[in-house]
Amino acid sequence: MVLCDEFIYANLAKNLADHGHYLFRDVTLHQSLLYPLLLAPAWFADSMGTTYALAKGITASAMALTAVPVYLWGRRLVPPVTALLAAALTLLLPAFFFSEILMTEAMFLPAFVLATFAVACVLERPTLVAQLAAFAAIALAVGIRVQGIVLLLVIPTAVLLKVVLEGVVKRSDGAVATTNIWFGVGAPAERFVIPKLSEPWRADELWQSTCFEAFLRGVGAESYREWNFAPAGNWAAYDFSAYRENMVRAEVGAPPYIRMEDNFTWWTVGATIAVAAEQQWELGLSAVLEETDGTKSYWALAHPTDKPDFHDPGCFAARLP
Secondary structure, rough: OHHHHHHHHHHHHHHHHHHOOOOOOOOOOOOHHHHHHHHHHHOOOOHHHHHHHHHHHHHHHHOOOOOOHHHHHHHHOOOOOHHHHHHHOOOOHHHHHHHHOHHHHOOOOOOOHHHHHHHHHHHHHHOOHHHHHHHHHHHHHHHHHHHHHHHHHHHHHHHHHHHHHHEEEEEEEEEEEEEEEEEEOOOOOEEOOOOOOOOOOEEEOOOHHOOEEEEEEEEOOOEEEEEEEEOOOOOEEEEOOOEEEEEEEEEOOOOOOOEEEEOOEEEEEEEEEEOOOOEEEEEEEEEEEEOOOOEEEEEOOOOOOOOOOOOOOHHHHEEEO
16 A cells, blocks of 8 residues: 555656646546645656655655644643653654655644644634634645545534533532633743743742733722733732732632743733633733843733832723623
């Protein structure tokens, strides 16, 4: 079967290079649209030996690209070193023994991983851009192997599971809903003080350096909760009975899920927390940004006074839901 695959795709690639058509023994064959197209440039070489070597090199290089989405996915979940290790271990999969054989599987593997990563991004942040990127990645996979069309079923299935597992969790003290909060900074991350941690933990005084904060108060209530999220994953939570009064460490059933995305020219920090689903909330969002030159700036949805005071009742400028 492997030899048969090599024979088919080599002929398709050769005919694409020579005539621009998907022909196999003078019969139109669309067994794969993109893989023969990727191989076709190898048939411009002078000798068959060089052509075959180039075709195998193209196939192996394409398969090695699997490490890229693995690394990018890992960066959203674990520290950079761990993500790099995951990408390196991907290249040691036994399936890579087939990387020098002319088979669609070699190109389909990175496309499949990229598509599942894109779907995961949609679940996390269902923006229009993320959804278009997911469908583009799925189209890429289908263009390599038509079996990739099964990925279209992954999206509604994953959304359903997300609703069941994360949407609303019944607890003894009432319904609890997960809330995703994202903070964006329109400047390179390297400009800011962001500690590197191997294992994040609950910590105090995170606001003394780069830190993002969320304040939640029930509509009409005086008491409120303060959440602190550090880009590296450290976190804190405090309860107050009224404006800056009776601060205590909040009892939290599960720590927040914090992740940072470095997009080179800008970066974001996301935090997922649990809140009472039946309660209407007033929300205040703020940030302390410390730059490497020592400059500190203070950001919030609203600044009721001249000096930054994120606890000020006027800072609770948004509503949930």
